[in-house]
Amino acid sequence: MILRPRSYFGWGASGADYANPDSGLVIHYNGAATGLKTQADCVRYWKGVRSSHVNGNGWADLGYSFGVAVNGEVFTGRGLNKYQAAQGTTSGNSNWYSVSLMIGGNEQPTPAQIQGVRDLRAYLMARGVSGAIRGHRDFVSTSCPGTPLYRMVQDGTFGKKGNGTPNTGGGSGEYRPENGDGLFQLYEYGDAIKPLQAKLGVTADGYYGPGTEAAVRAYQKANGLDVDGIAGPATLAHLGLTAPAAKPDSGVRAWPGVYLKDYTAHSSVRTYQQRMRDRGWSIGVDGQYGPASARVTRQFQQEKRLGVDGIVGPDTWAAAWTAPVT
Ligand SMILES: [Zn+2]
Numbered sequence: 001m002i003l004r005p006r007s008y009f010g011w012g013a014s015g016a017d018y019a020n021p022d023s024g025l026v027i028h029y030n031g032a033a034t035g036l037k038t039q040a041d042c043v044r045y046w047k048g049v050r051s052s053h054v055n056g057n058g059w060a061d062l063g064y065s066f067g068v069a070v071n072g073e074v075f076t077g078r079g080l081n082k083y084q085a086a087q088g089t090t091s092g093n094s095n096w097y098s099v100s101l102m103i104g105g106n107e108q109p110t111p112a113q114i115q116g117v118r119d120l121r122a123y124l125m126a127r128g129v130s131g132a133i134r135g136h137r138d139f140v141s142t143s144c145p146g147t148p149l150y151r152m153v154q155d156g157t158f159g160k161k162g163n164g165t166p167n168t169g170g171g172s173g174e175y176r177p178e179n180g181d182g183l184f185q186l187y188e189y190g191d192a193i194k195p196l197q198a199k200l201g202v203t204a205d206g207y208y209g210p211g212t213e214a215a216v217r218a219y220q221k222a223n224g225l226d227v228d229g230i231a232g233p234a235t236l237a238h239l240g241l242t243a244p245a246a247k248p249d250s251g252v253r254a255w256p257g258v259y260l261k262d263y264t265a266h267s268s269v270r271t272y273q274q275r276m277r278d279r280g281w282s283i284g285v286d287g288q289y290g291p292a293s294a295r296v297t298r299q300f301q302q303e304k305r306l307g308v309d310g311i312v313g314p315d316t317w318a319a320a321w322t323a324p325v326t
Contacts, residue, residue, distance in 0.1 A: 001119035002073040003166035009047055009075070015060040019083035023095040024132030025121055026087055027153050028064065029145040030104035037207040042069035042102050049100070050077075059085050065097045066120055072112030074120050074166075080127070088140035096134065097124055101149060108148050108210070111265055114157060118262075122164030133158045160262050161311075183267050184208055184231040184244070192244055196231055199239045253321055260297075260312035264289040272312055275320050276300070 006014070036042050046069075050062035057063075063085035064077040077100070078084055086098035099120055101109055109117075125131050135153040136144035145153070152158055184193055185208060193212070197204040200215040213229040220227045225235055233243040253275070256268035270287040276296055277283050283296045294310035301308045303326065304319050312320075 001116070001123060001163050001166055003123070004073055004075045006076050006079065009043065009050075011050070014078045014082050016078045016082040016084070017060070018081060019094040020081055021065075021084075021095050021097045022129050024097070024130045024134060025117075025124060025158075026092065026096045026098045026134045026136055026139070027117070027145045027149055027158065028086060028098060028100040028136050029149055030100065030102060031144065033105035033107050034103055035107075036070050036102050037205065037209065039069055039071045039073060042067075042071070042073070042075070045102055046075050046077075053085070057085075063098070064100045067100045067102060068113050068116035068120065069102055070110050070113055072110070072116035072119075074116050074123075087136065088142070092139040097129065101145070103149075104146065106147060109152075114152070115162070115259075115262075115264075117158045118160050118162030119164055120162070121158060122162035123166060124164075126164045131159065163259060184236075185213075185229070185267055195241055196236070196239065199241060253317075255314045255317040260289045260317075261294065261310065262289070269293070272317065272320060279320070279325050 006012070030045075034045060036045055046062075046067055049064075049067075053059045053062045061082075062077045065079060065082065065084055065086070066077055067075040069075060077098075084093045084098050086100075087093050087096055099117060101113055101117070103109055103113070121131060121133065133153055135150045136142050137150065184196060191206050193208050194204040194206050197206075197212055197215075200212070200219060202212055202215045208231075216231050216235065217227055217229045219225075219239070220229075220235055223238055225238060231239075236243045253271060256266070256271075258264065258266050258268055260266070260269055260272060265288060267287070269289045270285060272289075273283050273285040273287070273293060277285055281296045281300065283293060289312075297312055297316060298308050298310045300306075300320070301310070301316055304323050306315055306319060
């Protein structure tokens with residue numbers, strides 16, 4: 001979990017009153033659609049929320065305990081052990097932590113953002129807080145946190161396993177297409193995606209969001225290609241574009257910076273599955289890190305005397321390329 005401290009935003013200690021919330025975590029959304037696409041957008045947004053809460057509302061500090069950016073980074077608001085201005089009731093603000101996902105309206109959270117909430121929950125649980133998850137509307141009459149997020153509150157999506165070990169000095173956590181798989185797909189971000197967007201007639205901002213994915217699907221359908229929303233070699237060639245070069249196979253692939261677990265849908269899942277199949281494991285190469293993939297990983301971890309958790313992190317990833325096949 002990448003946890004950005006207050007100092008990252010140029011803020012000193014929070015002036016809010018002390019509290020000891022231990023009942024769980026309450027999910028919020030922005031309200032209006034945000035259209036935030038990058039970590040930098042989210043930093044600007046988070047600073048703006050604080051400014052409006054402090055200068056506009058006259059509050060002691062930004063109202064929320066934490067926020068989760070579209071790339072999954074957790075941003076500190078009031079932080080730990082502070083009374084909040086978020087839940088709308090006195091007991092809600094003193095007994096529960098709050099997290100604002102930087103989306104609004106009916107925008108869907110990104111996979112990284114969902115994982116960020118799970119990681120934050122694990123982080124709080126490691127500090128004695130209950131693992132309960134609620135939505136703002138469980139406290140007062142409000143549309144917050146919106147339909148997509150409230151559904152996830154109810155179906156247990158946010159209650160799944162998280163990595164609560166904070167890392168304040170890590171990279172940006174952006175999903176990027178430079179993983180050498182020769183594909184562009186949802187939530188990837190980078191200049192290499194702009195020519196594709198220009199060909200499709202969507203805004204060439206380098207963000208492969210739901211709009212770009214929908215345009216790829218429409219193009220694939222109209223041209224008799226496999227409709228999967230992923231711009232791979234066939235789709236790119238049809239558009240007159242060159243597929244991104246798959247990295248030369250030097251033998252070892254760098255860890256993509258994404259933990260593979262809990263249905264992670266990222267291009268590196270396919271890379272990992274193919275690698276494990278090449279090593280002789282019976283594993284489907286479908287790009288979805290589900291229970292079957294986790295089972296293979298657990299067996300592999302046991303065999304290689306790694307920590308057995310079924311999650312592909314840097315060590316397990318490296319072993320998949322460097323450990324001898326036995
Ligand atoms: Zn709310």
